[in-house]
Amino acid sequence: MLLDISEISPYNFSIVEPKWQEFWYKNQSFKSTFDLRKPKCYVLEMFMYPSGKVHIGHVRNYTIGDIIARFKRACGYSVLHPVGWDAFGLPAENAALKNKSHPKEWTYKNIGIMRKQIKSLGFSYDWTRDFATCDPRYYEFQQKLFLAMYREGLIYRKKSAVNWDPVDNCVLANEQVVDGRGWRSGAIVERRMLAQWFIKITAYAEELLSELHNLDDWPEKVRIMQENWIGKSEGCSIKFKINGEASITVFTTRPETIFGATFLAVSPDHAIVQELSHSDEKIRKFIDDYKKGSVSAEFLEKQEKFGLDTGIFVDHPFLKKKLPVFIANFVLMSYGTGAIFATPAHDERDYEFAVKYGLPILEVIRPDEDAPDKRLPYVGSGGTMVNSDFLNGLSIPEARKAIIDKLCEIGVGERKKFYKLRDWGVSRQRYWGCPIPMIHCEKCGLVPLKDEDLPVLLPDDVAFDNPGNPLDLHATWKQVKCPQCGCDAVRETDTLDTFVDSSWYFLRFCVNDHENPNLLSPDDIQQWMPVDQYIGGVEHAILHLLYARFFTKALADCGFIKIREPFKNLFTQGMVCSVTYQKENGEWLSPDEVTRNLEGIMEETTTGEKVIVGRVEKMSKSKKNVVDPDIIIKNYGTDALRLFVVSDTPPEKDFPWSDEGLEGCWRFINRLWRLFVFSQSQGVCASECGHDLNIDGLKDNVREVYKAFHRTIKNITNALDERGMNRAVAHIRDCVNSLYSCLNDIQENKPVFSVIIRDLIKLLSPMVPHICEEAWSMLGFENLVSDHDWPSYDEKYLAKSTITLPIQVNGKLRGSVEVAVNDPDHVVFQKALAIDNVKNIIGTTKIKKQIFVKGKIINFVV
């Protein structure tokens, strides 16, 4: 009795999916054990902030990771695929303020909710390694790392310019300053010098930069971004004498322009300015005005250049000439030496400043004749030195070398490198973060805690109703005895930037807490590190990825670990986007608030008001174009969702959400299901797989399907190796389509189809694991498909015996011929020339040249 494929009932994902999720979880199916006999593969997705809800972006990120993890596992790797929570941070405190809850409670509750959501997505995680950064076990160890880095001289405290919110009494990150005002209080942000904790990332600037070139498996884009961020420039420092005694040292990358220097400019934060301000009212006022400006980049951008003559003069090192020294707001204390010599003729900023204050402009580079723009300021790289004493007539590179040599020789200059990279300010005047294990003692100064006195636990009894840091306001928490002298002292009340928490979590995952109490057990780390595949959003290209690289190097130098680069292969996935709808008054509408009317125009369902269909933009709550994964899973199942987020669009590109596309994946899941059920009814099962296959005896179409299947295995394997999930899905669909075209032949060819179906399930399992496990057990296969090897293909089936050879005349396609692969050339040409179309076009013209690329193409040139 034949089963009618159209009568197979739909795939019941709502029973099947939870069943397998439960099974995997209970049996710890994806627990990682290191196996020396296998190559290892550490697959990691950037861990999640427990905001309370998993969004589609997470789903895409983790699905990509899960596909890689499952694929690698099947390919015989011993895989580590962990999951955890980046749990400290400001939103928990904001929520606490709003809901009168405790950040801890809020955070762990959210983790609970999200853990459940993540489980419903069927990811192959090793749940035994799950942890949150706010677990005392985790942050205690972080304090230990902090102390080690402090001992190593990598951590210091220094006054630094910060954005200060005078209403909230706290420091704001640059991102939290909007139009010069605090984002929450609305108060005008001040620029303040404040004592802050810093980690000396600049000590690693050179290594962070040079090692980038070895990160071959990182996106070029990210490497360039980091390179620019580190921003190395090479040049030299030059000492300018004041009255033959004191001096000002400047840094320049254009020392060859020194004969065009007409003044010096120093930062308002420069030591010499501080000194002068004591005795000079005008300078004091200038500094006050300057300080009113924020340090935020956005604010600085709008600012005009302004300056003040100090009245001081310095000697030009080569000319009997004095240069005036100006204070200028565009000179940054944080870069170089905080002082420059200005050559207005060849620098845009110097030029603008010189024009404004009527300072001389002296040309020292004559542009080449063919230079596109010879106007001053001339900043081109070509030209000849003029008005420059012994440099006259030299090219710029020649002059640069000559002048540096000379400066070094006479002892006023030195070759120098400078970096844009700044030290990492990690102090946060917040409660919900890792406490800094330091003590302020009046007698002893800064005293680090001893390792054995750790952890410094966060107190639970804190209040959030006052502005400022709850730790600082706590009645007793900060009172402590100095570990050195035993006197009364106070704890540091700043907590660590949460980027610190995420700078070493990947190391922590290597160690199974339950099995090894040493959280950075060197053996475990040596086994698993580096992360073989790291996956996350490109928005972390600089901060997180740079901090994590730095931390790894620093911890290596502190003796904790041996590796120096954490992430071997980095993959940055695109954002999930969706169309936006907006009313004419600008109000955003969600997709279920709009309908297409009879004329095909979008309108608001309730009011009939006209709706503007906006751009496809990143999903965000404010634009109301978000999609809730829970609802999708409820209606279509996890497999359909997982399949959808990786089909059609390459994972590195932005993904345009579409309900129709999702429907398509749902249809495909059912199409698979019907294939499996129908095949089973035709006798396809595990026990049919044992037979030796005699390919030659098969009917032509079945043999072709079998051979094509080997190509499918190859194509999918290659696609997944290159992380082209969209291509893998396309090949799978193509393959399923061709299986559908020979459904009638299944019963007669049970062994062949059993093998095909078995391997098809394996090929599908990284993407849609639930339906695969179900089909696997339904067809009588043993264990889990997740435990089985990846199918292999046989090269001998890849070769085609006949091919369709395209025939071109003068590079234009004019037809094609079926030829056997082993046809001799003259036979192939004969066939090609016999095509009517080809004959007509060539006619009696002489063939000048014939190109035959075997197996590819023939081209006649006439």
Next chain:
RNA sequence: GCCCGUGUGGCGGAAUGGUAGACGCUACAGACUUAAAAUCUGUUGUUCAAUUGAACGUAGGGGUUCGAGUCCCUUCACGGGCACCA
């Protein structure tokens, strides 16, 4: 301003320098059905011819090549990063 990336049907996208548009979505048609949905099977770059075919076609212009979406030069558009960095 500087640096990087991208540009292919109505849409998402395929294509080691070798038949451009695989696969999917949308749309249309046929089969099944009393009917609809679902399913199965087709068609779907544009313009002519209307069967077989022809011309055009991978942002625009130029070049290399027997042959270019792919390599080189150039212009434009969009996206991203950095931005007083001396």
